[in-house]
Amino acid sequence: MKKYIVRNSKQLASFLMILSSLALLQSITNYANAKIISSVKPIGFITEAIASGVSDTDILLPDGASPHTYSLKPSDLAKLKSAELVVWVGEDMETFMPTILKSIDKQKQIELMAIPEINALLRTSHDDEDEDNHSHDESVQDHHQHGEYDEHIWLSPEIAKIVAQSIHDKLIKLYPNKSALIDENLNKFNIKLAETEQNIAKKLITVQNRGYFVFHDAYGYFEARFGLKKLGSFTINPAVQPGVQKVYSIQQKLKEHQAVCVFREPQFSPAVIEKLVDGTDVRIGELNPLGTGIALSKDAYSQFLLKLTQQLLDCLDKN
Incomplete structure (x- = not known):
């Protein structure tokens, strides 16, 4: 690596400007590389499994952030606008997403709650036992603010398989020359998931x-x-x-x-x-x-x- 010797203040200013430009270029490159953006981490895990070796992926929400209360930053907007594909759950989960996604081509999005196969497996946002624990007013208030259905769909292995299939089908269209690898990734994901389910059932x-x-x-x-x-x-x-x-x-x-x-x-x-x-x-x-x-x-x-x-x-x- 070439060493730079800074001799005066002008050279120092020039050197710092170069470093700043390189940092900006790297930032832009990182955004460009993250072609597939998932809103929350567990969905990003499924996305990475199917897109591995096909395209770079990234996750919008940082560790410690909740999709219920998150506010988008300028860097998030840049990621979303430069992405080839955005995978998200739905407007009752990521309340911060619909406004920005209006300006993004629908063909570049997968809204998981809109997939009919997933919709058929949804549970209501509270079960019968929980209904007994709510006062009527409290239950109505929570329903109104949090939607009719439970959108924590990534906690269902059955729905996770549908999510993986949906991402697979979209990637086949985006990267037809890598269809064999995408098929292989989906197959490996399904095998690993089945093994994991059996393991968890035994443990619990x-x-x-x-x-x-x-x-x-x-x-x-x-x-x-x-x-x-x-x-x-x-x-x-x-x-x-x-x-x-x-x-x-x-x-x-x-x-x-x-x-x-x-x-x-x-x-x-x-x-x-x-x-x-x-x-x-x-x-x-x-x-x-x-x-x-x-x-x-x-x-x-x-x-x-x-x-x-x-x-x-x-x-x-x-x-």
Whole structure:
């Protein structure tokens, strides 16, 4: 590498300008390389599995950010506008997306909630047990603000297969000369996912009868698939704090020893949880529905599901 010797202030200013230009060029290059943008990390994991070796991928939301409360930055807008494909869930999940996506060609988007095969598998944004824990007004308010359906669709292995297929089909059109590799990536993803599902089912069978509460009603697809015993959630929409009646109802159930764990999330850790379990044998665990800390790779989606499984076991499986 050539060494630069700075002899005076003019040369220093010139040198700094060159460095600045190189940094800007690198930034532009990075945006250009990230041809496929996924809104949230777990969807990005699936995208990377299918696009690996075909195109560079990137994820819009950084670790620690919630799709419920995120605000787009100028750099995010640049990424979205330069992308060849944007994969996102839907307007009730990523409320920040529809406005900017109006200026982007529909052919360059995959809105997962609009896919009929996924739509047929959707669950409502709260289950029957949770309905019992809501006052009517609270339930209506949460529904209004968070949509009719549960859009945490990446927590369903069955829906994940449809997501992968949809990304595959779009990539075949974008990169027809790489169709063999795209086919191979999809096949490997489906095989790995089937193995992971079997592994998780075996791991969780021992805790299926152990009741728990979650802070945020985000895990319904996963719980239904693996037969878990969620007793309820503090809130449907994490932007809406749980009401007094909800907290009291959960407190009564904890006193009646119906639950062994209460799970919080790294994005939302309300103090009310610690107060509720105080004086009881109920443990506090942590669930991460967004894959925080998992690096983007071909196998990241399976790693994500397995990590969630381990987080459940760490709390539920203690004697």
